[in-house]
Every structure is written in structure tokens, then in C-alpha cells.
Amino acid sequence: MPDWLQIVLRSLFFLVVLFLITKWLGKKQISQLSFFEYVTGITIGNVGAELATKVEGNIVHGVLSILVFALAPFLAGLISMKSKIFRDLVEGKATVFIKDGKIMEDNLKKEKYTTDELLWLLRSKDVFDLSTVEFALLEANGDFSVLLKKENQPLTPKDLNMTMPSVKEAQMVIMDGKILDEPLATIGLNRYWLKTELEKLGILLENVFLGQANSNGELTVDLYDDKLKVPSPQEKPLLLATLKKCQADLELFALSTDSPESKEMYSKNSKKLQKAIDDVAFILRN
Structure with a gap:
């Protein structure tokens, strides 16, 4: 051979x-x-x-x-x-580089890291101001982890005492112009819903390269023709606008009526609807 x-x-x-x-x-x-x-x-x-x-x-x-x-x-x-x-x-241990906002110089030398390399690691985590860091360490596998000081951490719904619904992962429901039934069923949707959403967007199934749906019933598509623009979903903005109009109508009814009972009823329900709007506005705007 x-x-x-x-x-x-x-x-x-x-x-x-x-x-x-x-x-x-x-x-x-x-x-x-x-x-x-x-x-x-x-x-x-x-x-x-x-x-x-x-x-x-x-x-x-x-x-x-x-x-x-x-x-x-x-x-x-x-x-x-x-x-x-x-x-x-065998696997090694994590090494602390910054603790309580202070750089641990001895640990840097131990791992043979320079100050410039530490700053580069911070920038790789989108941290450009050293004074905002509370804690940072080099993991045993070489990854770098950073904890910002409390006042520099981004706000979360929990910080604002907001209750958010659980969200399921988005599913790819169209690939290469073909419908994927299993991912559709995973988020509780079907082909009829999908075809209806495509009709709303004015798009044919065979023109869709990729289509993704989330648990909120929103469809995002990417077309084969990159020159075509897909309109963004309008269901949430329309729902928010409708709720605001209903709340404004209730206030108007309360001002228009001469009946004390009706005025109280309209005012009371107007406040209830406004509270509901405040609770869901963040969700409907995103």
C-alpha cells in the first residue's frame, strides 16, 4: 500500500x-x-x-x-x-483580583497579570471605570467575573417592586420557508396562528428564511430578500393605546354626568384601570 x-x-x-x-x-x-x-x-x-x-x-x-x-x-x-x-x-481555584473595591496586587503577581491586563479584562466585561467595581476574580478555567457596586448595578423590576410574568424561551417556528410544528406546540401555538400572523405582516411563507415566536405570541421573521422591510408588531402598542383611551373615556364620563352615583362609579373604575395600566405599561412598551 x-x-x-x-x-x-x-x-x-x-x-x-x-x-x-x-x-x-x-x-x-x-x-x-x-x-x-x-x-x-x-x-x-x-x-x-x-x-x-x-x-x-x-x-x-x-x-x-x-x-x-x-x-x-x-x-x-x-x-x-x-x-x-x-x-x-487538579482544577485549581479562583483568584480574587479586586475585593471591596481594592485591587489585590499580590494576587495579580501570583497569576502573572499586569495592571493593564486587569483593565483589559474589566473592559471585556463592559466595565471602564475601576471605581464602580466591588469584587472581581479570575476563575479556575480562565474566565473573569465582575460584581459591580450596588449603586452601579442596572435596575431590575425587583428593585422597582414590579412583578413580571415568567417568560419561556423563544422558539424557531420557521426555517428555510418551512413550518416547524414541534417548537410551535412547545409555546402553545399552531399553524393557524402562524399563518394569521404572516398575513398580518403581508408575507408569504415561502419568502421567510427564519421565523421566531415568543411566549407572548409575537412573531419575528427574517426574509430571503434583505431589501424588504418587515413591519414591527403593533399588537402591544395598540393594546396600550386602547387601555389609555378607555381610561380617558371613564374620566370624561365622570365629568359629564350629573348623577353622583354615576360620577363615583366612573371615577372609581377610572382609577382601577389606571392602576392596571401602570402595572402592564412596562410589558406593553417592550
Whole structure:
């Protein structure tokens, strides 16, 4: 067998072997690597590449070597789940860079980070003012986490004592001009609703590249023709406008009537409707 053909076959073989081993080790092997997993991952790749191009190498010995290196992080993961001491040794521990708004210079030196690199890490988290940071640390896997001071954190509905409804994830309901029934059913919608929404937008199904629907019954579409503009949904603004008109009408009725009972009834319901509008206005505007 010619050498070039052997290399092709060996490469395909080890590609399959490495793929299966990576699948077996799990997604962590391609995302958040510890030092130990990083070293074994590189070694496995090097062994596979060496055996794929070295014609005289023994394939069986190569596969055995790869299995040993693959088994090591697997066993280390099992032990890590049982022992925190071993987990800290193998995976490492997070290092605090900023605590109570103060930079921990010794920890920076320990991890061999300069001040410029710390500022770069902060900017990567959209933090440009050091004085706004309460706490920051370098995770064991190399990620950087930042906690802003309370007064610099963005407002949330909870801060404003607002109750928000639970939101389900949006679902892709149209792909390449075809309706996906399972995602539609997941958010409690159907084909009739989808076709009705497309008619409101004046769009044909076959012209839609992607379509996404959320739990509020709003459809967002992307067309094959990028020159065409899709009108934005108007249901929420129309509903808010209708509620405001009803509330204004109740106030007008209260001013127009001469009956004390009717005036009280209109005023009372006008206030109730205004409270309801205040509760849902944030939702209807977004």
C-alpha cells in the first residue's frame, strides 16, 4: 500500500477515534478546561497527529496511548466530584483580583497579570471605570467575573417592586420557508396562528428564511430578500393605546354626568384601570 494512502486511512481512523473519545469525555473537554484537561487534551491530539503521519508507527500502541490519556481526565473528574482537596489540586481555584473595591496586587503577581491586563479584562466585561467595581476574580478555567457596586448595578423590576410574568424561551417556528410544528406546540401555538400572523405582516411563507415566536405570541421573521422591510408588531402598542383611551373615556364620563352615583362609579373604575395600566405599561412598551 502506498505511503500516501496509509496516511489518508490513518488520518481518517484517528479522526474517528478522537471524535468518539471527545464525545465520551463530554462537552467540558471543549469548553471549560482545567490545567489537567488542557494538558491531556493537547497530548491526545499530538499522539493522534503523530501516529496518523508516521507510517511505521504501530496503530494499536497509539490507540492504547490515547485511551490512557483519555481515561486520566475521566477518572480525575470522578475523584474531583468526591474530594474538594483533589478538585482544587487538579482544577485549581479562583483568584480574587479586586475585593471591596481594592485591587489585590499580590494576587495579580501570583497569576502573572499586569495592571493593564486587569483593565483589559474589566473592559471585556463592559466595565471602564475601576471605581464602580466591588469584587472581581479570575476563575479556575480562565474566565473573569465582575460584581459591580450596588449603586452601579442596572435596575431590575425587583428593585422597582414590579412583578413580571415568567417568560419561556423563544422558539424557531420557521426555517428555510418551512413550518416547524414541534417548537410551535412547545409555546402553545399552531399553524393557524402562524399563518394569521404572516398575513398580518403581508408575507408569504415561502419568502421567510427564519421565523421566531415568543411566549407572548409575537412573531419575528427574517426574509430571503434583505431589501424588504418587515413591519414591527403593533399588537402591544395598540393594546396600550386602547387601555389609555378607555381610561380617558371613564374620566370624561365622570365629568359629564350629573348623577353622583354615576360620577363615583366612573371615577372609581377610572382609577382601577389606571392602576392596571401602570402595572402592564412596562410589558406593553417592550
